[in-house]
Amino acid sequence: MRQSNSSSARVRLFPALLLCFGFGAVGAQHMRLATWQRGEHLDVAAGYDRLTHRVTIEARRGDILDRGERVLARSESGWWMTLTPSLLTESPAFWVEVSEVTGMPAEQGITLARRKGSGVEWQEPLDDNQRARLIEVARRYRVDGVGFRPAGVRTYPAGSALAPLLGFLDGGKPASGVELGLEQFLRGRDGVEVGFVDRRGRTLPWLEDRAQSSPAEDGANVVLTIDRDLQTFASERLAEACEFHGAWQGVVIVMETRTGNVRAMATWPTFDPTDPVPARQRALRGETASPEMNPAVAVVLEPGSTFKVFTIALGMETGALTEQSVVSCRGSMPVANHTIHCALHGSPGHGQVTPERCVEVSCNVAAATWGMKIGHKSWYGFIERLGILERPNVSLPGELKGRFNWQEYNKQLQVATVAFGQSLNVTPLMLASAFTVFGNDGVMVRPRLVERIGDAEQPFPPATRVFRVETARAVLGMMKRVVEGEHGTGRALKIEGVEMAGKSGTAQKRDPETGKMSRSLYVSSFVGYVPGNSPDYTVLVMIDSPTKNGYYGAAVAGPVFRAVAEYLLRSTSREQGGERSGAVQGTGSRPGA
Missing domain, CATH: 3.90.1310.10 (Penicillin-binding protein 2a (Domain 2))
Structure with a gap:
């Protein structure tokens, strides 16, 4: 009986041993293929053209986020x-x-x-x-x-409000804006998978060619200084103004006065970033500007009378004038075989004009008189020191330098016209940057658009002291008269109970056909501070070539400035009241400031 049991046990044990041996053999074969003979089999497969599986593993494109890390651009699956x-x-x-x-x-x-x-x-x-x-x-x-x-379908939750700034993808490739300017960080690095595949096209992991394969590295997320809600609001108000006045293009820039952080860079016309073809077609027909071009950095315009405050500040710094200086304005004056006129709004002349009154009523004659007294050498040195002709350097494609003729033979006429913002062409973003100087006690901060790339905080550009503290504060006080003065060009923009400061500008443009100053083409501008007594924000509005319903800066660009100022004040009020808004929050300060 025991012998029978022993025989039965051996019978049962034999299949088990055979099964273990089989599994062991298969395992050994697998080990041999996957390790010792792996390279040999890959070479043989390659020789018979069986190593046909070479798949690109596409990296995920990085997101673009606003300062609150809300999505501005994202690649959906x-x-x-x-x-x-x-x-x-x-x-x-x-x-x-x-x-x-x-x-x-x-x-x-x-x-x-x-x-x-x-x-x-x-x-x-x-x-x-x-x-x-x-x-x-x-x-x-x-x-x-x-x-x-x-x-890699790219979505843009803010739609057209941010399209000219963010740009768009054309066939998966960046065509403009931040998408193109920061492509090296956003795109990541594609990986590749090389090896055998089964019938369903799946890689056999034990026969993957690791020497030729590499994992994908996703692109970095980019955080901008932009506030999405403020940008959307500014974009809507700008569109309304440009359409009402039949303008060619327009810009609204909101900068933190003490840091240079750009909170809004709204431009018009805009487009659908998921379908830019109609905008391109309109541009080809000459109906609008190209969607690939952002006028905040890729267009240069004359600042017009907004620049008069720099004339007065430079005159005070050089001793060419004081706060008590007086010029008699009769409405026009001859300069080097040319005649300079004031926009008099129906009056025969501005009469006796002090620096404060020059800013309030925007007198060209007084500004030109002081501009010539300052002299071209001081002007040339100042323009170079101010850096207003430099590229904005905010990682956007197509950024332009400003234009100024350093070899002008008629220097007397040149400095006379520069004094009221002509003969000088600058990008709107650099003009906004220059205006931080009066709200920041004489220190100019340069624009900063990118806050962070991946985990790397982006540095603040260097600031420059341009004027003495007392000069900047004196000119800021004069700018308050533009809105609060009885004859101020921007008096219709006053917000009840709020101290405001600003400056209007209306610059004649040259006729592109004749090259002479046009009597119908203008750049309408308004720049100011919110609030006027402690400027947290510098706001610039420029509307290019309005063709109907007026062209003076205060009337065309001024209402947009006022609307943006009210928005900023409401946001600040909510914060001080304890509400946390998705919109503008405290302006902060630069490191070390």
Whole structure:
């Protein structure tokens, strides 16, 4: 009996040992293929052209965020369907099912399979569910010619309000704006997967060619200094003004006066960043500016009478004038065979004009008189020191330098016209930067648009002392007369109970055909501080070539300034009342300031 049990145990043990031996042999074979003979098999496969699996693993594009880390641009998951005709079937049933999932006509798929040409992509992005359904359809019909690659569909939650600033993608490639300017950080680095594949196209991990494969590195997120809500509000008000006045283009810039952080950079015209084709077509027809161009940095304009405050400050610094200096204005004055006129609004002349009155009523004659007294050497040194002609350097493509003729032969006329903001062309962003000087006790801060790239905080550009503290404060006081003075050009912009300071500007443009100063083309501007007594924000509005309903800066650009100022004041009031708003929050200060 014991012998029988022993025999039975040996009988049962034998299959178990055989099974273990089998598993061991398979494991050893797997180990041999995956380790010792792995390279040999990869070489053999490559020789027979069986190592055909080389797939690019696309990096995810980084997000663009506002200062509160709210999304401004993001790549959502999506897929392009790729079709390899030589590996497809002509089965109508297969293509009917593909059509039900994708919307692709079944006849188109059958024609493609018969043609046996080069691979194509179906140009409608698919979601994860559609991809999964197509994989199952291809598995059931044993079709190998259906593949997928990430579509990287880019979404822009703020829509057209930020389009000229953020830019857009054209065929997956950046075409303008931050998308193009910071492409090296946003794009990341694609990976690659090389090795054997099974019938369903999946990589066999133990036969992956690790020497040629590499993982994808996703792009870095970029945090801007922009406030999305403020940007949207400014963009809407600017669009209303530009359309009402039939303008060619316009800009609103809001900067923190003490840090240079750009809180809003709204421009018009704008476009749908997910479909820029209509905007491009309008630009080609000459109806609007190009969507690839941001006028805040890629256009240079004359500052007009806004620049008179720099004339007065420079005159005070050089001793060419004092706060008590007086010029007699009769409405015009001859300068080097030219005549300089004042915009008199119906009066014969401004009479006796002090620096304060010059700012309040915007007197060209007084500004030109003091400009010539300052002299071209002081002017040239000042313009260079101010840096207003430099590129903004905020990582946007197409940034321009300002223009100024350093070799002008008629220097007397040049400095006379520079004194009231002509003969000098600057980008709106650099003009806004220059105006921080009067709200910041004589120190000019340069614009800062990018707060962080990945985890790396971006530095503040260097600040420059331009005027003495007492000079800057004196001129700021004069700018209050523009809004609060009885004859101020911006008196209609006053906000009850709020101290305000600003300066209007109306610059004649040259006729592009004749090259002479036009009597119908102007740049209408208004720049000011919010609030006027302790300027947290510098706000610049420039509207280029208004063609109807007026052209004076205070009347055209001024209402936009007032609306933005009211928005900022409401936001500040909510914060001081304890409410946390998604909009503008405290301005902070520069490190070390």
